[in-house]
Amino acid sequence: MTASLTCLATFTAKKDCENKLKEALTALVEATRQEAGCISYTLHQGSENPLLFAVIEHYKDKAAFDFHSEQSYLLKLKEILPELVDDLAINTYINCA
Template identity: 40%
Template sequence: MTHTLTLVATITAQAGQQTAVEGHLRTLVAASREEAACIQYDLHQQQDAPHVFIMIEQWRDAAALAEHKETAHYQAFSTTCGPLLQGVELKLMNKIA
């Protein structure tokens, strides 16, 4: 049985880079939502720490997420935004109910 794959990413911008990171993330969201296997791709900003962003993603399966990581828009985000980040924490989950 194939389960929907959920990814929760906590993305922390370096000091002074919050606005730039948000712009890159918004671009990534728009492009990623166009992918056929994307079920959900929502960006949130932490209220008490606005330099921390939370991305909640749902993909058809693990293969779809792997394909996402190979897209031009994901690669562009990684290249341009990577140096602006303090860190990224990923949590992968299977939706079971």
């Protein structure tokens, strides 16, 4: 059985860039949800700190995540992230229970 893969991507927007970052991240949601291997893809903004964002992504397997990572809309985001974020962390996890 192939293990599903979860990605937790967290972003801290630069001061006064939270709206631009939110717009850029929101633009990925529908396209990513249409990918064959995407199980779910949700964007969250900090309830107490609006500079914080988290994207919780679930894929059927690593190949589906790798496919997502190569999409033009994600590559475009990677190009503009340095001007929008102070901190970024992308961690992946496999289902173990």
